[in-house]
Amino acid sequence: MGKKTIHVSDFTGQVLSADDEVVKVVVLEHPDLVAGPVQLDATPVDVESIDDAALDVAVVEIHDRHGHGEPRRVVLTASEFDAMATDVPMAQLPAPGPDAARRGHAAGALPGRRRRGGAPPGPARRGRAALDPVRHRRLRPGVRPLFG
Structure with missing residues (x-):
């Protein structure tokens, strides 16, 4: 077969x-x-x-008190976002330096908030919630527990 x-x-x-x-x-x-x-x-x-x-877009995260600890992700057309910059055009904003990755500012990380590995808080919380029923089933006698 x-x-x-x-x-x-x-x-x-x-x-x-x-x-x-x-x-x-x-x-x-x-x-x-x-x-x-x-x-x-x-x-x-x-x-x-x-x-x-494909569209030219700006993807932004908004970190404020309305997100209850979670950033809000918003997608706007690049022209709409550029129109908000009345003081300095987007093209003139400072770019991350060559050592940005070493400082932890690459890949969307924010300055002052270093990521040391693992999942971000929101996905980590959802992952733990999904594993709880599995851990509960594995606590039966004779079944090896997960993670320890």
């Missing part, structure tokens, strides 16, 4: 032959996605249309 894998473009429904290039597209955020990222199969032509439709 054998298995046969057939790739189908999730965008067009086109069956892809073994010679066709399969492109993986991961949808990280979408208003209708409630369960997290989704991976889709596509053709190079499908991806070209995605590239053509």
